[in-house]
Amino acid sequence: MAEKKTLIYLLPLLVFFALAGLLFSSLGNDPRLLPSAKIGKTLPDFTLPSLYGDEALTAESISGEVFLLNIWATWCPSCRVEHPVLNQLAKEGVNIYGLNYKDNAKEALSYLKQLGNPYKIVIRDDSGDFGLDLGVYGAPETYIVDANNRIVYRHVGVVTKENWISTLQPLYESAREELSVKQVVQ
Amino acid sequence: MNTARKYLFFLFCMIAVNAPASIEVYEFETEEEEQRFQLLIAELRCPKCQNQNLADSNAEIAKDLKARVYKLINQGKSDTEIVDYLIERYGDFVSYRPPVKPSTWLLWFGPFALFFLVGVFLLWRTNRVDKSTRDLPDLDRKKLQQVLSRYSNEKNTPEDK
Numbered sequence: 001m002a003e004k005k006t007l008i009y010l011l012p013l014l015v016f017f018a019l020a021g022l023l024f025s026s027l028g029n030d031p032r033l034l035p036s037a038k039i040g041k042t043l044p045d046f047t048l049p050s051l052y053g054d055e056a057l058t059a060e061s062i063s064g065e066v067f068l069l070n071i072w073a074t075w076c077p078s079c080r081v082e083h084p085v086l087n088q089l090a091k092e093g094v095n096i097y098g099l100n101y102k103d104n105a106k107e108a109l110s111y112l113k114q115l116g117n118p119y120k121i122v123i124r125d126d127s128g129d130f131g132l133d134l135g136v137y138g139a140p141e142t143y144i145v146d147a148n149n150r151i152v153y154r155h156v157g158v159v160t161k162e163n164w165i166s167t168l169q170p171l172y173e174s175a176r177e178e179l180s181v182k183q184v185v186q
Numbered sequence: 187m188n189t190a191r192k193y194l195f196f197l198f199c200m201i202a203v204n205a206p207a208s209i210e211v212y213e214f215e216t217e218e219e220e221q222r223f224q225l226l227i228a229e230l231r232c233p234k235c236q237n238q239n240l241a242d243s244n245a246e247i248a249k250d251l252k253a254r255v256y257k258l259i260n261q262g263k264s265d266t267e268i269v270d271y272l273i274e275r276y277g278d279f280v281s282y283r284p285p286v287k288p289s290t291w292l293l294w295f296g297p298f299a300l301f302f303l304v305g306v307f308l309l310w311r312t313n314r315v316d317k318s319t320r321d322l323p324d325l326d327r328k329k330l331q332q333v334l335s336r337y338s339n340e341k342n343t344p345e346d347k
Contacts, residue, residue, distance in 0.1 A: 034233055037277035102246070128250050135275040137233035137247045 036154035037135055043069075043149040044133035051100055051108055051122035059149055062121060066175045067095040068168075069143040070119070070159075071131065073103040074111045076139040082158040083115050089164065090118035094172070098122040101131050101139050144168065146175040147182075212256050219259055226255050226268060229283065233276050251280075 038044075043059045050057050070086060072079040090096055098119035100108045105124060112122075125131050134143070135154075142159050144152040153171045155163065214220040224241070230251065232243035240248045240255070251272065258268045272280045284290045 031236060034279050035277055037273065037275060132250055132254060133275060135277070137276065 033156050034137065036151070038151045039154065041151055043145060043151060044130065046123075046125075046130040046133070048130060049124045051098075051105060051112075051124050057121065057123050062097060062123075063149040064147055065095055066144070066146050066172065066179055067097050067120075068172065069097050069099055069145055071099045071101045071136050071139050071141040071143075073101045073139050074107045075103065078158050079140045080115070082140055082160070083118070085159050085161060085164065086118040087116045088161075089159075095120060099131065099136075100124050101136065102126065102128040142168070144171050144175060147179045212252075214259075222265060223256060223259055226259075226265060227252055229281065230255070230269070230272060231280050231282050233280055239282065 043063075045059050047056050047058050049055070068089075072083075086096055096118050098121070100122055102125065105126075108122075108124075112119075123130070128136075138156070140158060142155040144155075146152050152175055153168070155168060159168065212220075212223065214223065227240040230240045232238045232240055232245055232248040232251070234245040234247045235243050238245075238248075240252050255268055255272075258271060263271070269281055269283075278284050278290075284293060286294050
């Protein structure tokens with residue numbers, strides 16, 4: 001009987017610890033980060049102009065290689081923050097394609113001229129329609145896309161050296177390994 | 187002169203300046219379509235904002251999504267088709283009516299489960315209290331009688347003494 005009573009008196013304390021644990025575990029969560037609905041799916045179809053020249057780019061024309069698809073715009077201050085990191089990655093040989101999202105081509109060109117161009121291809125999405133199909137809800141966002149145009153990962157926010165090494169690089173490298181294994185088999 | 191100016195000033199103060207709340211204007215062929223649009227943008231959630239529907243949000247992405255919903259309505263898509271279209275792109279987050287699936291079971295059935303559990307607990311407790319008063323051992327019953335009779339003697343018959 002006495003044991004039962006102690007248990008009842010201990011109950012509020014246990015509830016408190018359970019609640020504290022729950023709240024503590026959620027403390028590091030960023031509610032602004034949305035899981036992408038597009039993971040594992042192929043890149044949506046598009047036909048859009050390139051920022052350089054008038055050639056039309058399609059989902060098919062950019063497939064065949066593992067790449068990072070970086071959503072950027074000149075109106076996006078965080079894009080400026082991550083730009084040097086992208087430049088550095090490009091120098092190290094990382095395949096980066098850019099999606100110039102809801103922007104002005106002239107300003108975009110001078111931005112790249114001024115800050116350097118890490119992109120092998122820059123797709124112009126002036127209306128934001130392709131961005132919407134991709135599930136983009138802000139800039140910058142960075143997608144890892146494999147050689148079959150399958151979306152492997154989405155990173156929301158600035159790419160830094162730290163999160164490149166901890167999350168993006170391993171996924172990028174493993175997608176590349178998969179591709180090279182496939183090529184050897186063929 | 188001075189008072190006239192004062193009155194004039196207050197008169198001007200009363201002129202309402204029309205502040206347009208929104209620059210997006212959507213025109214519909216039928217009233218029904220417009221109602222559907224209003225309902226949809228009230229039930230769809232802005233992905234950029236923390237807790238705002240498309241109707242209330244001024245975020246750039248919310249404007250784009252409203253325009254897309256408008257376009258889809260004009261293409262003759264049904265409400266479920268439009269919601270599915272957006273969920274396909276933005277995930278369940280975009281809908282204020284989350285679908286019933288294992289990861290949302292707690293959300294949908296949690297309150298009922300909690301209600302049920304509390305109900306069971308309360309029933310169990312009342313039953314237990316009833317039993318404990320009913321099943322007094324004989325010894326206790328006798329003692330109780332004695333105490334009660336003593337108490338009633340003290341209380342009710344002081345005049346007799």
